[in-house]
Amino acid sequence: MNDTFHTPHTKTPFLVGPLEKMINWARKNSLWPAQFGLACCAIEMMSTAASVPDMSRFGMEVFRASPRQGDVLIVAGRVSQKMAPVLVTVYEQMLFPKWVVAMGDCASCGGVYNNYAIVQGVDKLIPVDIYVAGCPPTPWALLDGLLLLQKKIAHERPLEKNS
């Protein structure tokens, strides 16, 4: 046992940094996706959360079923006319801060289908941050998109008004 006592006041290390950077660092490393798997891209999203591509090394394995607990809405699959109001309701139920990743060609721009039944791109309904191309995108492409989202979050200004 040491004779000089170390108290929290004497030896605790301090972490000094800009507040915005701290907030961004906390937000980007624990993004919880809200589950919105619709079609084939959902299967690749499930593969991304499985053991080989492993999304949890980036802090994102916790797929929350309830949108109120989610941060990122990964729209995986084609959005049909009947599903469009459901998508907007789920997006509005999410709490700020929230981001949207349009995964796959169908969510980005309508994909292979261009007809009466499919909404040509999810950005006609909700604001999208990242588009991931592919039909379906490989799990590593989705991870690339999510890492790009993390870089985007790192550059945000959360303390500015109207940001």
Added chain:
Amino acid sequence: MKTKAEIDFEKEWIKSALLEKIDFLGETTLHVKKEDLVRVLTHCKEEVEPSYDVLMDLTAVHYLMPKDLITIVYLLHNTTSLERLRITACFDPTEFVPSVVDLWEGAAWYEREVYDFFGVRFVNHPDLKRILMPDDWIGHPLRKDYPLTEESVEFKHNVTPKIPSEIIRVKWDQKYH
């Protein structure tokens, strides 16, 4: 040794109901008059031995030429002799078609789908409403006079926007229709 299901085509009422019998690629199609449709289906299910006890598929095809007709197609399957039989009947788009929900309960959703996509109304259906399109959709999409409703694709460098059907295939309408 599977016994084959024999339909006696010599019976009077069957002869008068049958408009055409087509044997193509090993499949038999019976084109019947619309008034005798339910009688033929009931006969195949209940009176023929062994019976065509499963209705595998119920769908429709819309023809604009030479007349505006909707052909309802029933695909029957015989579980004992493993034979298949296709029965078709033509209806006007505004007519009421008799429903086969009493014979096969599972036909309910298939008839709803035909109503949704072709606008064909079924008599005695328990719950006829749209199934795949939104409830307030106007129009019946799989009819031939309903457009595909494509959105035009925009290009860079001031190229005029085009709809995909014009880009990816040669216009053959004038040649074949």
Added chain:
Amino acid sequence: MSKVSKDLTLEKMGDAMELNFGPQHPSTHGVLRICLRLDGEIVIGAEAVIGYLHTGVEKECETRTYHQVFTLVDRLDYLAGPAEEHAFASAVERLMNTEVPRRAQVIRIILLELARIGSHLIWLGTSALELNMSSVYMYCFAEREKILNLFEQYSGARMFPSCWRIGGLSHDLNPGFEQNLRLFLEGFPSFWKDIDRLLTDNYVWCERLQGVAVLTLELCKQFMCTGPLMRSVGVPYDIRKNYPYSGYEEYQFAIPTEKEGDAYARYLIRMREMKESVTIIQQALVKLKPGPVLTDDRKVALPPRRELARSMEAVIHQFKLISEGIHPPKGEVYQCVESPRGELGMYLVSDGSPIPYRLRVRSPSFSHIQVLQKVLIGLTVSDVVVAIASMDPILGDVDR
């Protein structure tokens, strides 16, 4: 068992609780919405609402040539894309009376059975995940990665190989594919035994699955159920045996059946089907002999590129096929294949033009969800999850 009499109609239960199961739900295997009416925990009424993934594929196929339909159609049943491509290709080949080369038939069977194993692995993984056994999910998806690597090695795409052509396949197997396939087949039985030991006699698994969602033969016939559902009531109905296609009549494999008709019976059937698929692939590897993979009929299939430099007819054929397409005779054809879910049928009406007049996809899951509405009555809310999982629906196929 149910405390509520099944004779009670919905109108009589004035104060039943309405609960919406879906469309955004972690356990519904897609965007399925089931409106449940509950008396406490017991379901007294269920109505399935579908259409949230309606894609308009049937209408879109009426504006594309036959070769362009392949990519539209294989995204319907997205867990077993090869099955849909095969059904469509076989329908057109029957219509055109095209002979498919032997090597192409054998490779098609290998890809179809690999897709079947992959689909059953996803079913098992997601069903176990919904019952809170997430390690089974991780094991199954890791094993499935090996199958997807094989698909990627063959065609470049993980889920949808898109290499079916009318008259065969677009290209031959790469060198090294057979070796990787053999490695996978050697490792699969031990994985199967692990899962079997984990689940089949597991107390929790048995308690949750036995006696849930019981089907009867009469219900299956009324609602046109096929596939594992029909086999779980004791009928050995398998299209690979009853209406063989692509050379299946030369392979020896068994059709697993059970008698109880509950979710546990369907689990046992799907587990055994995975084993049978491994047997079929091993027999196919023996039958694999060198030869062409695409038919020589130039009215149907594109000529190989090396012929274009030498022969004028090849250039003309290629021009005609790409700009116009093929010209099948007038008529109708119905081709069914055994997808992992049941009978997948393609009803093709051709009017002689290079564009299908009507393509109808008879999907197995459409009727399975209809029978689900009947079978849910009397179950508790937690059994609803098990019932949906045991039916194994794919909403892409249901909604088309």
